[in-house]
Amino acid sequence: MRPTEDNPQRIDPALGRYSRQILYEKIGLEGQRRLAASRVVLFGCGALGTVLANTLVRAGVGYTRICDRDFIERDNLQRQVLFDEDDIAAGLPKAEAAAAKLRRINPSVTVEPVVIDVNPSNIDRLADRAELLLDGTDNFETRFLINDLAVKTRRPWIYGAVIGATGLCMTVVPHDTPCLRCIFEDAPPPEMNPTCDTAGVLASAVNLVASLQAVEAIKLLIGRKDEINRHLVHLDVWSGRVVNMKVQSAYDQGNCPCCKRGEFPYLEGKFAATTTTLCGRDAVQVHPGGATRIDFVAIAKKLQPVAAGPVSHNRFMLKAAIDGHELTLFPDGRAIIKGTNDPDRARTLYAKYVGA
Ligand SMILES: [Zn+2]
Secondary structure, rough: OOOOOOOOOOOOHHHHHHHHHHHHOOOOHHHHHHHHHOOOEEEOHHHHHHHHHHHHHHHHOOOOEEEEEEEEOOOHOOOOOOOHHHHHHHEHHHHHHHHHHHHHHOOOOOOEEEEEEOOOOOOOOOOOOOEEEEEOOOHHHHHHHHHHHHHHHOOEEEEEEEEEOOEEEEEEOOOOOOOOHHOOOOOOOOHOOOOOHHHOOOHHHHHHHHHHHHHHHHHHHHHOHHHHOOOOEEEEEEOEEEEEEOOOOHHHHOOOOOOOOOOOOOOOOOOOEEEEEEEOOOEEEEEEEOOOOOHHHHHHHHHHHHHOHHHHHOOEEEEEEEEEEEEEEEEOOOOOOOOOOOHHHHHHHHHHHHOO
16 A cells, blocks of 8 residues: 555554654654654753653654753652653763663664763864754753854754743744843843742643743754744743743844854853862862852842751851752852862752852
8 A cells, every 4th residue: 555644654664653743734754754864952951851852752853962961869850751760779860861761762763861061162062963952951051052052053942941830932043033142131140040949840830841842843853944933932830821922023123242243152161150179178169150249138048948057148158058068159159069079069059059
């Protein structure tokens, strides 16, 4: 019998696993073939990242590189759908555990894990040959870095962010739709920037934002750029409210330093956070990139619910016991994190609790 579009399983047994997706008219057999030939890079494999990777690998994206620096902790399991108790017992990094799980889900595509702290010195190489960049990160610094690379190399990327019950999502097609810096010129100061580790996060919000990101990714990968959502989506799963915000004028009328003026300071490492291991002190100093002024009152309020004991501060420093570490924060955003010699661990703690 001749293969037909409406019976994909007869076309090629290998495509049978995608039959319900191929039946969806906007994708079809041609779209499925394009997905199989596509190549993406995912930065961050936590809450958003695991749902994104899960959806795209099941959908048949041919090659997915997963970059993440963290290990799995028990409080991740509430929302990070690719991990389980066995992964924690095995002490696996997130990228490796995700790849192992995804290969069991779909062995017909390639998943490449890279355990790495994504920064200006390596992002270009990590994104090598990827036609689409995906945001599964949890901080502005890395998002602006992705944005710089995407705009400079004219590749689309998909922004996603979740906190509490709320989320944001936006598809960035450089020199067409607004980029992230058209919308947010600079990262908000840390006290204005709650993190999932200080304000909590609901899995439903994560799943919804990552699902929106994934469908935008599929549209771009199968060549349906004309059908992307050109709005900034804001949603609240608790109230059920979804708002599509019109943002095109931010690109059309704006003077964005990135996509209009061609400045890429994040890619050039001008705002990159640096860490120094303080020898013999079991401590790491984290210095955020760029100029920051810290509001100790606001930070103390943010940290108090998750700190072991009172968060104290004076004009010169703030001290808090968090996650088995002692955090000392200075007015310029610099921090000393005691209880570790591992710069990646210190950066993770900084991003989680101070925000980056
Ligand atoms: Zn821009």
